[in-house]
Amino acid sequence: MEFDFKLPDLGEGITEGEVVKWRVKEGDHVEEHQVVLEIETDKAIVEVPSPRSGKVTKISAKEGQTVNVGSTLMKVDTGEAEAGAIEQAPEKKVEEEKRTRQPSVSVVGALPEREEVMAAPKARALAKKLGVLLANVTGTGPGGLVTEKDVQAASEGKPAPPEKPKAEERIEAKAEEPEARPVGPGQDKYGAIEIVPIRGVRRAIARNLMASQKNTAFVTGMDDADVTELWNLRKREAKVAKEKKIHLTFLPFFMKAAQHALALHPMINASVGEKAEEVVVKKYYNIGVAVDTADGLMVSVVKNVEKKTILELAAELQELSIKARDRKITLEELKGSTFTISNYGTFGATYATPIINTGDIAILGTGRIADRPWVVDGQIAIRKVLPISFTFDHRIIDGAEASRFVAKIKAFLEDPGRIFIESA
Numbered sequence: 001m002e003f004d005f006k007l008p009d010l011g012e013g014i015t016e017g018e019v020v021k022w023r024v025k026e027g028d029h030v031e032e033h034q035v036v037l038e039i040e041t042d043k044a045i046v047e048v049p050s051p052r053s054g055k056v057t058k059i060s061a062k063e064g065q066t067v068n069v070g071s072t073l074m075k076v077d078t079g080e081a082e083a084g085a086i087e088q089a090p091e092k093k094v095e096e097e098k099r100t101r102q103p104s105v106s107v108v109g110a111l112p113e114r115e116e117v118m119a120a121p122k123a124r125a126l127a128k129k130l131g132v133l134l135a136n137v138t139g140t141g142p143g144g145l146v147t148e149k150d151v152q153a154a155s156e157g158k159p160a161p162p163e164k165p166k167a168e169e170r171i172e173a174k175a176e177e178p179e180a181r182p183v184g185p186g187q188d189k190y191g192a193i194e195i196v197p198i199r200g201v202r203r204a205i206a207r208n209l210m211a212s213q214k215n216t217a218f219v220t221g222m223d224d225a226d227v228t229e230l231w232n233l234r235k236r237e238a239k240v241a242k243e244k245k246i247h248l249t250f251l252p253f254f255m256k257a258a259q260h261a262l263a264l265h266p267m268i269n270a271s272v273g274e275k276a277e278e279v280v281v282k283k284y285y286n287i288g289v290a291v292d293t294a295d296g297l298m299v300s301v302v303k304n305v306e307k308k309t310i311l312e313l314a315a316e317l318q319e320l321s322i323k324a325r326d327r328k329i330t331l332e333e334l335k336g337s338t339f340t341i342s343n344y345g346t347f348g349a350t351y352a353t354p355i356i357n358t359g360d361i362a363i364l365g366t367g368r369i370a371d372r373p374w375v376v377d378g379q380i381a382i383r384k385v386l387p388i389s390f391t392f393d394h395r396i397i398d399g400a401e402a403s404r405f406v407a408k409i410k411a412f413l414e415d416p417g418r419i420f421i422e423s424a
Contacts, residue, residue: 002076003076005051005052006071006118007039007068008145009145014069016041017039017040017067018039018066018199018203019038019064019065019066020037021038022036024036026056029054030053031050035047035050039067044330044331045327053078056075057077058075059074064199069141069145119146119147123150123151127151131155132154132155138150213355216395218356218394220391222388224372224387225385225388225409225413226386227369227385227386227414228384229414229416230413237310244315246315247314248310250366253413253416254364254413255289255341256313256412263285264405264408266281267281267361268362268392269282269339269361270361272396279361284338285306287301287302288301288339289302290343291325292347298329299357301335301337302317303336320333337360340363341365341366343365344365344366345368345386346368349367350368352365353391361392363390366389367389369385371384390402
């Protein structure tokens with residue numbers, strides 16, 4: 001029997017992905033739950049397993065191709081007889097027809113089903129755990145895909161509500177696909193050109209930035225901070241961190257300063273509700289950090305910054321940066337930020353107008369620390385100065401509030417001892 005393996009629901013509202021690499025080829029035998037391909041979606045690479053065992057008879061999606069949830073990826077010959085191929089007795093046919101006409105209900109304690117049901121891997125695992133027969137569950141996901149919610153609802157004996165697509169997904173669904181053009185070297189009326197497709201991480205970046213630009217009334221303010229004391233502190237403590245095999249940068253200090261300032265200005269540690277009629281104020285501090293990779297910018301998220309020390313933050317940042325650059329970072333590690341920091345000073349930049357990460361209300365940009373003449377106690381001295389840029393959603397935050405927030409950031413960075421004194 002030939003089985004159509006379709007792209008399952010990968011969660012997090014993902015509707016499509018790009019085929020990065022096939023782990024199998026036509027003619028290969030695959031086992032159930034064996035990883036058969038890698039899909040890039042929303043900046044992360046996800047390993048996708050096969051739900052059935054058998055021989056791969058056809059691969060329907062090429063590497064580099066973007067496929068939607070529910071699209072056929074490959075065909076697998078399971079070696080089983082086609083359903084209904086063996087003639088049944090008349091009374092058994094009647095019973096079979098009655099069974100297939102019954103509404104979707106949960107069947108607890110039933111044997112594993114062998115019908116070809118399109119279901120997400122997590123939904124299959126949950127169905128097995130709850131003893132739910134997937135063949136009797138109505139899928140509400142894309143293309144009739146059975147989701148975890150469907151399985152949970154079936155186990156409770158009630159139908160699952162259909163999932164509504166997000167506003168941006170509805171807009172994208174209406175948008176027409178651009179006309180395909182050959183990739184690579186070409187020619188226009190002025191001379192030689194090269195067509196470079198927007199794919200993978202770059203495509204996700206473009207989509208997120210456009211969503212932020214369309215849905216945010218953004219304003220950027222700039223200031224400078226004298227971080228001479230912080231410079232000296234980091235220089236001293238870097239030796240201690242090195243003994244623990246931790247590379248101590250300024251970023252953990254920026255994160256701690258931001259966390260304390262956010263605690264004093266809670267409306268900045270928030271998000272705007274879907275209808276822009278409510279503000280969801282977060283009581284936890286998950287700070288997203290922009291990481292430059294060969295494939296583009298990724299925002300990894302450090303969870304619960306308020307519960308971690310400077311060294312713990314440095315160690316986690318080090319680990320997340322390596323995972324992002326090696327493309328081993330997970331979707332969960334890219335989600336859930338309440339505030340973002342973009343440390344573009346690493347690349348020599350000073351000021352910028354950083355774009356707010358979708359879902360947040362503000363973003364802090366930190367430039368290159370440089371020696372500058374500075375007035376200290378009425379005297380001019382050479383000090384280490386950090387350029388600061390702060391972009392905020394003016395729908396929620398006024399300029400006065402933004403200025404007070406930046407002043408708090410400066411106070412913590414100019415006197416880093418306050419970071420430790422005011423820590424919980």
